[in-house]
Amino acid sequence: MFKLVKLAFILAFIRSRGLLASFTFFAGFGLPMAAAADARISETYGKLPLSFEANQGQTHNDVRFLSRGSGYSLYLMASEAVLVLSTPNPDAKRDGHSTPAQPDTKVQMKTAALRMSLVGAAPAPFVSGLEELPGKANYFIGKDPTKWRTNVPTYAKVHYREIYPGIDLVYYGNQRQLEYDFVVAPEADAKKIVLGFKGVDKLEIDAQGELVLHVPGGAIRQHKPVIYQEVDGTRQEIAGSYVRIGANRVGFKVAAYDHSRPLIIDPVVLSYSTYLGGSADDRAGGIAVDASGNAYVTASSASSDFPTTPGAFNATGGGVFVTKLNAAGTALVYSTYLGGGSAGAIAVDTDGNAYVTGTASPGFPTTPGAFNATGGGVFVTKLNATGSALVYSTFIGRGRGAGIAADATGHAYVTGSTLAADFPTTAGAFQPTFGGGPSDEHGKPPEDAFVTKLNPTATGLIYSTYLGGIGDDHGNGIAIDPDGNAYVTGDTKAINFPTTPTSFQPVFGGARDAFVTKLHATGSVLLYSTYLGGSDDDIGYAIAVDAGGNAFVAGQTLSTNFPTTPGAFQSTPLNGFANSAFVTKLHPTGSVLVYSTCLGGTGFEIAFGIALDASGNAYVTGATGSSDFPTTPGAFQPNFAGFQDAFVTKVNPAGAGLVYSTYLGGSDADQGSGIAVDAAGNAYVTGFTRGANFPTTAGAFQPVFGGAQFYGDGDAFVAKISEATQSPPPYSGTPFSGTPIAIPGSFEAEDFDRGGEGIAYHDNVPGNAGGQYRPNEDVDIIVSSDSAGGGYVVNNFETGEWLNYTINVQTATNYDIELRVASAFTNSAFHVEIDGVDVTGRISVPNTGSWSSFQWVGKKGVALTAGQHVLKIFTDQQYFDLNSVRLLQSAIRFEENAAAYTGAWNTYGPETGTFSGGTIAASNQIAATASFVFTGTAVTWIGVKCNVCGVATVSIDGGIPTVVNTAGPDAPGSLTSDVVFSASGLAPDVAHTLAITVTGVGTALPGLLTGGAYVAVDAFDVTR
Secondary structure (H helix, E strand, O other): OEEOOOOOEEOOOEEOOOOOHHHHHHHHOOOOOHHHHHHHHHHHHOOOOOOEEEOOOOOOOOEEEEEEEOOEEEEEEOOEEEEEEEEEOOOOOOOOOOEOOEOOOOOOEEEEEEEEEEOOOOOOOEEEEEEEEEEEEEEOOOOOHHHOEEEEEEEEEEEEEEEEOOEEEEEEEEOOEEEEEEEEOOOOOHHHOOEEEEOOOEEEEOOOOOEEEEEOOEEEEEOOOOEEEEEOOEEEEEOEEEEEOOOOEEEEEEOOOOOOOOOEOOOEEEEEEEEEOOOOOEEEEEEEEOOOOOEEEEEEEOOOOOOOOOOOOOOOOOEEEEEEEOOOOOOEEEEEEEEOEEEEEEEEOOOOOEEEEEEEOOOOOOOOOOOOOOOOEEEEEEEOOOOOOEEEEEEOOOOEEEEEEEOOOOOEEEEEEEOOOOOOOOOOOOOOOOOOOOOOOOOOOOOEEEEEEEOOOOOOEEEEEEEOOOOOEEEEEEEEOOOOOEEEEEEEOOOOOOOOOOOOOOOOOOOEEEEEEEEOOOOOOEEEEEEEOOOOEEEEEEEEEOOOOOEEEEEEEOOOOOOOOOOOOOOOOOOOOOOEEEEEEEOOOOOOEEEEEEEOOOOOEEEEEEEEOOOOOEEEEEEEOOOOOOOOOOOOOOOOOOOEEEEEEEEOOOOOOEEEEEEEOOOOEEEEEEEEEOOOOOEEEEEEEOOOOOOOOOOOOOOOOOOOOOOOOOEEEEEEEEEOOOOOOOOOOEOOOOOOEEEOEEEEOOOOOEOOEOOOEEOOOOOOOOOOOOOOOOOOEEEOOOOOOOOEEEOOOOOOOEEEEEEEEOOOEEEEEEEEEEOOOOOEEEEEEEOOEEOOOOEEEOOOOOOOOOEEEEEEEEEEOOEEEEEEEEEEEOOOEEEEEEEEEOOEEEEHHHOEEEOOOEEEOOOOOOOOOOOEEEEOOOOOEEEEEEEOOEEEEEEEEOOOOOEEEEEEOOOOOEEEEOOOOOOOOOOEEEEEEEEOOOOOOOEEEEEEEEEEOOOOOOOOOOOOOOEEEOEEEEEO
């Protein structure tokens, strides 16, 4: 089954976004004009509560749970949901004393009921509340206390169990709307789900696949179901739709899909979204998140009533602010002004101290002993965890602070730009002097970027350096790695900006280029530095670094020849006359692009922020003016709201696709300025909005726009975006033989599990083209031509095809996973998954010379846990044949010199080709011995088999000798390394001795050794 996060497993997970919008959209009932209906619908839709009361006698006994709001009541009963709407009756006569200015206080109301029933459902399913909320409901009606109801519990969800066989139903609130999910188990039939509607004049499914309920006063639309699966980081949409069943009934239809992978519907949700501002202009520029999910935001405010908290460092004054928002987005942990100026970035350490940089006036607060307590310009402030006091605050020099990072020892790293020739630098810095240059065409003097590292108390500089050439240079973003190396991005107009010879782009591209620079921890040398741009304007605004030292950069490009990589999501901008966002991943050496992609539509885009998760996904935010900016199925906001929207996009680790992408905005100007990601992959976004209809969530700290004094004023916003993932369903396939395959061991490829298409296997073409084994399956199987045997071969694997095998791993250890394959192509490939996780990565299948020539390929040293698992072989690139699979415990290789020798043994080497490496020992002397002492449960002697090789006996721990003929009847004439003896089942944790004794050629009798009949020792493999 597929699992809905926090709830249950599903096979066919059917969610209609706002499917309960049949209730919420109906709030427009009774309005005579469509436009008025739309406005009223939207208003009421956003006010629906996100809780359900348990019925404890406050309403009719048939009701299990209820939800109340302005103008409506929702009642959930055993087999139907009823929405009772109350709206003012425009046709009702006024009281004679009423006037337009002072209406009658008892307006006559018009009521209607819309009922949705579950046709053919269980008459009395088990109904329960899930995720109890802290709020309680109380009813004190009438004078009889026995009829009062107090402390009535409220819940976030209502769960109906087994409404149909194997099918559950869940009602819940999501993003200011009510929704419901059907949860369908693998063996259950989704076609049994039938919804019946009463209170509608007509029901239809329109050309867009939306369900339209015609009611008096307007039409109610329910979105078409959005269904897709994620395969190798790329989303593949699954077709799904409503199905008309009778006059007022509908069902659901879901196309075929991979039942072994999650089926995801509507996964991108706004966990919270809030305005943050007062009555004037408030703009956020940076965001960070701590381990508890609290968000820290900084920027500047012109509002005298910007929200601050009691006990904050500075509750009045305007200018730079720092706000800490709780994990639910419902309240401020603290919020404080710092002083006059504007902030550019924020970082947070593990103790919850916030580090802020920006530009400030001379009156900005500094602390005693600070590096520079006067003068204004670039500031760095460290605010304590409660927001009540400054740990330190200092100026650095004249300029603009744009990016900040903090390391584990409390050092702050800052970048920005300065036009000051006296900006403080340190002895031994990479560039101690200002790069300078002439003023531009507008008379603006040039600036240099700078990089500065402060000591933990901000009393001095560890290093400080300019970074620029003869021209205008700006540092915009900074990140650090565990070694203290600083990674900086920005933009430059200088043709002599400092780059390194082996960098990706050491030469200026033209106009203005982005740059990426890695500065050594001492600040004295560039580890690499590269331009990043084409022939027009390119700017890097943000940078992040992963654990491997790859740098991820986001920004904007106006260049039609901006460097992108093959296979990237968007290799060229869609609009050659406006900015496109870009996302670039640079190799740790700075010499090559891992990937580089544009990101945008036919309007304009700028990416201002980037963050990473542990899997290598890049999260990007910025601004877009494109109505066709790329969004993904199930996006929170798939459509452009108008003028300019923020966007939030998650790029997969290969840069080849989008995990999700959504607009975020209202009808005015909106911009995402910064983004952070927590350990669970939730994205926290901040920015600026001028719109009173920016999407916010119920219960958010500030759901309403703060206001504007002048045109262009706006509020900051903070939003948390979550991805509701689902676990793969419990596997419903069964082992071919009825028993899971024992591992370590090997098995035939044709003995894949039972269960059919989409469960045990996927084949692109129906039917068994070979037809020589399991003819009723769709997998192509032919008779084996492998000289090693095997009855049959799975023939011609095509891209995207896969097979499942249920295995039982006996011991948790490392295993070598290998497939015996043949191919006449050079680019075939596969990977192996265990329980849905890729454990091998892409494995290339070589051209084996012919379709009858098989060889083993795979990956060694794969860690497997004990117990039952599902092994999947997935074809990444066609074509190849598969004979068999083996999973053997990984061995430890010991070279021949690990053995003790008696008699005459010659040493040859160094080894090349198929040999183990090192040297090889060989003897043709009768009774010469080689003894190898080891500890393990299995051992393999790697020797040489050839047509002139000799015979030996082998014993373990003095046991009965085994005759090993390395000449063999079919041994080749050439010399190759090969397994000549193996033993297993040995006692663990005990020292064993393998003894090899040279005996002769073709016989085990001593005295018959002739000529060059050598017995060779190449290596020993030991399995612990």
